[in-house]
Amino acid sequence: MASLLFLGFLGLNCFTEFGSNAQVLPDIEVQTLQTVFSKLQHPNASRISQSFCSEISWNYTISDLIESRIACDCSDGNNTICHVTQILIKGHNLTGIIPPELGNLTHLQVMSLLANRLSGPIPPEIGDISTLQDVVLEDNLLGGSLPSNLGNLGRLDRLLLSANNFTGTIPESFGNLKNLTDFRIDGSSLSGQIPNFIGNWTKLSRLDMQGTSMEGPIPSTISDLKNLTELRISDLSGASSAFPNLDGMNTMEELVLRNCLITGSIPAYVGEMALLKTLDLSFNSLTGQIPGTLQGLESLQYLDLSYNNFTSSFQTSCLQSNVNLVSASSSATDSTSVSWCSRKDLPCPQNPNHHSLFINCGGEGMSVNGDDYEEDLSTLGPSNFFSSADKWAYSSTGVYMGNENAYYTVRTSSAVNGLDFYKSARLAPLSLKYYGLCLLEGNYKVQLHFAEIMFSDNQTFVSLGSRLFDISIQGQVVLENFNIMEEAGGVGKGITREFNVDVNGSTLEIHLFWRGKGTTAIPDRGVYGPLISAITVTPNFNVDTGDGLSAGAIAGIVIGSFVILILLLVILRLTGYLGGKDNENDAKLDEEENTHISTKIAGTIGYMAPEYAMRGYLTDKADVYSFGVVLLEIVSGESNTNYRPKEEFVYLLDWAYVQQEQGNLLELVDPSLGSRYSDEEALRMLNLALLCTNPSPTLRPSMSSVVSMMEGKIPVQAPLIKRKDADRNARFRAFEMLSHDSQTNVSIYSHNSLVPRSTSMDGPWIDSSTLIPDETQRQSSSRMLLENPREQT
Template sequence: MGNRLSGPFPKVLTNITSLTNLSIEGNNFSGSIPPEIGELINLQKLILSSNAFDGKLPAKLAKLVNLTDMRINDNNFSGKIPDFIGNWKHIQKLQIQGCSLEGPIPSSISALTSLSDLRISDLKGRGSPFPPLLNIDSLKTLILRNCLIYGEIPEYVGDMKKLKTLDLSYNNLTGEIPGSFYKLTKADFMYLTGNQLSGSVPEWILERNKNVDISYNNFTWETSSPIECPRGSVNLVESYSTSANKLSRVPSCLKQTFPCSASPSQYKYSLHINCGGKELNISGVAKYETDREPRGASMFYPGQNWALSSTGNFMDNDIDADDYIVTNTSALSNISAIQSELYTTARISPLSLTYYGLCLMKGNYTVSLHFAEIIFKNDRSFYSLGKRIFDVYIQGELVLKNFNIEEEAGGTGKPIVKNFTAVVTRNTLKIHLYWAGRGTTGIPARGMYGPLISAISVVPNFQPPTVVGKRNYLVVVVVAATAAIVIALMVLGIIWRKGWLGGKISAEKELRGLDLQTGIFSLRQIKAATKNFDAKNKIGEGGFGSVYKGLLSDGTVIAVKQLSSKSKQGNREFVNEIGMISALQHPNLVKLYGCCVEGNQLLLVFEYMENNCLSRALFGKDATHKLKLDWPTRQKICLGIARGLAYLHEESRIKIVHRDIKTSNVLLDKNLNAKISDFGLAKLNEDDKTHISTRIAGTIGYMAPEYAMRGYLTNKADVYSFGVVALEIVSGKSNTNYRPNEDFVYLLDWAYVLRERGSLLELVDPDLGSEYSSEEAMVMLNVALLCTNASPTLRPTMSQVVGMLEGRTAVQDLLSDLGFSSINSKFKALVKHFWQNPSQTISLPSNGPNTESSGLNIEAEERGHLLRVSSVQSEV
C-alpha cells in the first residue's frame, strides 16, 4: 500500500486463489481491472483506491461473494455502478467515491443488508430517486454525496438508529427534513448541505449539541427564525428561501447569496485573509486579517469584512476533535522570511470550505489564492506518499478542477499563487473549495485530505474612490430606491399565470377506470377553491381551455385546467394526460395533484406556478411580465428543462415524447425552477422505435424538420425543440419573432451564421451586460446548435445534454449529414412561405413509407404560430 508502484494491475496476483485480503491503495497502477480477479473467490477485502485505473468494472467481480470490504475510490473508471454489487451479500463496507462512475445507484443495493459503512459520492450521469435502503438497518455511516439524487428523503432513514454519520449533501433533494430524523440520537454528524430542502427547520436541530449542516437550502422558517446565524455546531448559512431576501428581520447570513447589510458608505474595495493564521502585516503588500476561529465540523464564522463556512469531519482517524488548522514547522523555499509567515499556517477542511468577501463595491477584482502543501513531505518517508486533490469555485464558476498543490508548485513546501478575475455584482464574493472524493485519504495518515489554503487576497481592477461623499451616497440611495420600486412592480405582476388544456369529453367511465396515482377531487371542492370559476381567478387561456387559480381548504394553492367544450379533439388527449402524468414524479415536471370527473366536467388540478411561464419571463411585453433573469438563473432553468426531458425520454417507466417543447410549456415556480408542462399532447413511445405520426401537432419555430416534413417522431424531435429553447434562454429573443434581416427566418439561422463567423457570443442577451461567463455561454450555445442539427441521428440524447451542461462531459463536435440537407431546405422554404402568407394552406410532397403518393396538409395559424400537420392520402 502506498509505494507509488506503476504499470498495469499485477496479473500475477490473480493466480493466488487463496488470497483473502488485497490492498494496493495509493499507488499509480493504471489500465483496466483484469477480469481474472473475479477468480479470487476467497477475497474478503479488496482495496483499489487512489490509483489510475480506468475502463469498466469487469462483470466477473460478481463472483466475489465473500467480500466484506470493497473500496475503489479515486480512480478513473467508466460506465455505471454495476447491478452485480447486489451479489456481495456479506459486504459490510462499500466505498465508491470520486472514481468517475455514473449513476444511478442500482436497486440491487437493497440486498446488501449487512452494510454498516456505505460511501458513494460524486457520480456522473443523470439524476435518480433515493436508492432503496429500507432493509439496511445496520448502517453506521451513510454517505450519498453529490450523487444526483432528487425527490424527498424517505422517512425510513430516520429509523436507522445506529447511524453516526449521515451525509446527503450536494444533491437535488426536495421537501422537508423528515420528522423521523428526530430519532437519530446517535448521529454525531448530519450533512444536508446544498440541496433544495424546504419547509421549517425542526427545533431539535437548534437544541441538540450535534454537528448539523443544513446550509444552502430553501427553508422558510415559517414560525420563527434565529436573530443571528448560530456559531456553534449548526451551520445555517444561505439556508433560507429567496423569499426571505426582502425580510429585514432575517439575518443576511441566512439569505441566499449572503447579501450585504451595510450602507453603501461602508463598502470595501479589498480583502486580505491569513487563512488559519494570525494577523500579519507584510510591508508594501497588505495587512492580512487573522483567521483563528475554533474548529468545527459544521462551522460558520461571521466576521466584519469576511465570513467562513466549513463542512465535514475527517473520517476514520479515530480522533475525537479534528484539527482544521495546520502548521508548518520548516521554512519555505524561494520566498522571503516575512512572506514565508503567510504559509506557516493553513486552513483545511475534509469536505467543503467557503470564504465570503462581504460588502465589496461592485466591479471586477483580482482574486489571489495562496497555496503551499505543508503536510506532505518531499523526503522518502511515508509522509511523501500523500496526494491532495480538490476543486475550486469562484462566484459559482469552477476555476480549478482536480487541483493538486504539490504538482502545481513543483513539490511540497513551495508556495504557489493562483490568480483569477471575479465579477462582484451583489457586493458579495464567494470562494468555495470542495473535495470531490479524489486523492489519498489514509496516506500518510487518516484525516489529511481535503481542501487546504494558506491565504486569500482580493484587490480591485478599478480605481477606488478616495471618499464616498454625500452626493455619491445620495445617488446610490436614489438608484437603490428606484430598483426597489421596479422590483416591487415586477412582483405584483408575477402573480398572473397562463395555462393550457381543455375540450369537451364524455369519457367519465374511461377516466375513472385509469389506475391513477393522484387524488380525485369533487366538483364542489373545485368550485369552492376557484369561487365558482370566478373570472377574477382566471389566469390563462390555453389551446384546449381555461386555467384558474384556486385555494383549497387546507391552504394549498392550485391551478385548475378546465377542459373546453369547443373541441372533441380534447377527449383522447385528456385521457392520455391523466394516465401518464399520474405516474410521473420529477422535480422538473409540473406536479399533478389530481382530477375531477363529474358529468361533462373534466378538470385537472396541478401545483400552482408563481412565476408563470418561461415565455413570459423572457419575452414579456412590460416590466410586470418580463423577469430579469441573471445568468445563473438562466443556467438553472436550461439544465432543469434538460433533466425533465431526460426523465421523460430515458428514466420514466413509460417513454414519452413531448412533441411541443417551447418556452410557454416551461413553467417557473417561486424559486424560478423550471418545470415542463402539458403532457396531454405527448406521444407514447414505449418500444423506443422510430414511427410515423398520423397527426402532427407542434409550434412553428420549435418543430424538428423531419417531424414537420415527414411525420417521423422520435425523442430527437424534443431534443431539437430543446435546442431552440436553450438558444432563446441565452439570447433573450424569440426564435420566431427575431429576424435580423429578411434573409433569415429564425434566430436559429442567424446563430449558425454567427458560428461560422466565430462570433457566436453576439447572441448573448444584451440585458446581461458583462455579468455572465463567456465560457459557460459558449457551452450552452454550442449545445443548442448540437441539438438543432438537421440530422436527428447526430443530435445528442437528453442525458448527454445534461452531462454537457453540468460540465461532466465535453461538448461534442458539430457534424452535418448531407442526406438531410434537402429536408432542411424544404422546411425552411415552407416556413419562409408561412411568414409571407400566414393564412394560406400549403401542401408539400412527402415520401412516407406507407403511401404510394402522399402529401402533408399544413394549416398555419398566424395567432400563436401554431403549426398543425395532418397526413393526407392522395389518389393515384
C-alpha cells in the same frame, strides 16, 4: 516458545508445535507469489521460498499507514502443507500492477494493497478467488472498468475502492454481493445511476459514494438497508428527488447526503435517530421547517444544513461551533425570524463601505508588500461559521472521515517564495467558503494564494497524496480538480491564481469545494479537502476617497442630472416653450412619452445603482440629444441650457467639435476639477456627448448604444457632422470669446476662411492644411450651426 507466541499473535499458524517438521508452501504457490510480488515491484520478491509462511520478517507494523502482514493456513496435509490466506502490504510505494496470477491463490481471503502506487485495471481473475472476503485497494492509481467477475465473490464482506481512477458503471453482477457490509467508491469517475440492486445488500453497514460522476435519484431500494450505520452520498447529477426513505434505520450514526439534488422537507424521523452523530444535508434544495427534534438530539455532534431553502432555522448563534446554517433559509423568509448568517448571500447590514480585502488564512495578521493581511485564527473546528466585523467571514463544512482530531489550520516553519503568509493555511473536509462583506459594487481583482505544506515529494507513498478540489467565485466555477502540488510544481511552493469578478450586490463569495477526488488517507487519514494560504481582493475601479471622482460618482452625477433635465423638458414642453402646442395630438403623444420616461427615471433616484438605472430606463425612446447636453455640461462645467440663450450652447458645441479636430478636447473639462479626473473617462464622455448632440438626428446613436458605450462594452464612435450653412460670423465671434478663457491655446478665425488656425502662446502659426486635410473635415470643424432645437429632439 516466545517465537511461537509471536507468530500466533500475527495470525501465522505455520507450525503445529515447536521443533516439529516445518510446514511448507507448495511449489505452485511459491512460484505464484514470486511472480505476483515481482509484478507488484516488491523489493523482496526474490526472498520467497517454501518457508515463506515461517518468515516473521514479512510481518511488521511501523504506523497506521505502513504495515506488512502475510498469513497462512497450515492445517492441510496433516498440518504439513500451508496456503497463503492473507496478503496485506500497505504504504510500501509499490508501483507495479495487480497481477492476474493472484487468481492462482485459491485460498486467499484478504487482499489489501492500500496506499501504494499501483496502476492499471483490476484483473478479472480476482473474481475467480471464491474464498475472498476482503478486497482493499484504496488510495492507488488504478483505473479502467470494474470487472464484472467481482460479482462472483459471494463471500465478499468488504470492497473498498476509493481514491482511484475507475470509469464506467457499477456492474449489474455486483447485485449478487449479498454479504457485503462495507462498500466504498469515493473519488472515482464511475458514472451512471445509482443502481437499484443496492437494496440487495441488506447486511450493509457502511456505504460511501462521495465525489463520483454518478446520477441520482437515490433509489427507493435504499430503504431496505436497515443495518446502515454510515451513509455518505454526494455530488449527484441528474434529476432532483425527494428525501430518500431512511425510516427505521435506528442505528445510523453518520448521515451525509450532500449536494444530492434533494427537495422537499426533512422527515421528522431523522430527528429521532438516537445514535446520530453527524448530519450533513448541505447544498440541496430542502424546504419547509427544520425539525425541532434535531436541536434536542443529544448524540448529534456535527450539524450542517447550509445552503438550502428552509422557511425557518434554529434560533442559534452564527458562531456556534459544529453547527453550520449559513444560507440555510430561503430568500422569502422573514429576515427578522432568522439569524443573519442564515440569510441568502449574507446581505450587508449597513451601507457597503469596503473596497479591498486581505486575509492570511489560518495565520496571524501580518504586513506583506505594504498590505495588512488580517489574522484568521479561528479554531472552531468542523461545520462552523466565523465572521470578522462585517468585513469578511468564512463557512466550513464537513467532518474528516476516520479522524475526529484532524486539523483545520496548518502551519510550517519555513517561508515559501519568501512570503510569510504561505506558512499557514486553512483547510476543510468538504466545503470552505470565504465571503467579502459590505463591498462596494464594481469589478475586483481576486488573488488566491496556495502552497501545499502537508504532503511530501520524496517519492515514497507519502508523496502519493493528492489534494483535488474545485474553486468557484460568485457561483461560477473557475477551476476544476485544482491540484496545488501539481500546479505549483511540487510541495512547499507558492502559487497564485488571479481572477477579475463583478460584485453586483455587496458580497463576494469564494468557494473551495472537495468533490471526493484525490486521496483521503495519505499521509494520514483526514488530510484532504480544500486548502488555501491567503486571499487578496483589490478594486479594478477608482475608489472615491475625496482625491478624485470615481467612475461610479461620475455616472451617478450624469444619471441624476439627466433625471432633472428630463423633468424640466417635460415642464417646458407642456408650457409650450419647446413648441409643444404646434399639434395637439402630437403634443399629447409626446407628453405621454416624456412623462413615461421621466417618471421611470425619477424613480431610480436614491439607492438604485447607476448601471441598473441606465439598463432599465434609458430606453431607445429616451431623449439622446438631451442626454448628450448633460454629458457635455457635466464635464465642461457649463450651466444648463435652459438657463441661458440656446444659441450660446450652440457655440459651445461648435467649440467642442473644433477642439476634437485639433486634439485639445480635454480643454473643455471644468478647470475646477484640476487633475482629479481620468483623461480616458472624460474623453469618452465628451466624444459621447458630441455623438448625442449631432445636429443631424439620423447620425445620433440609439440610447441602447449609448448605454453600451458608457459601460465600455463598445468603443465610442467618431462623430460624423452634417450641417447647414448659417450666419457663421456670430459663431466665430463666440469662438473668439470662448478662446480667451483658455490658458494654453488661442484659436483665431478668419472671416475669409472657414478653417480655424491655432497657435500656442509660445509657438508659431500652424498651417490649417496640416489639421484639416479635406472638405469633409472642413465641414466637420466649421459648419457648426445647428438646426432649430425643436427639429433635433
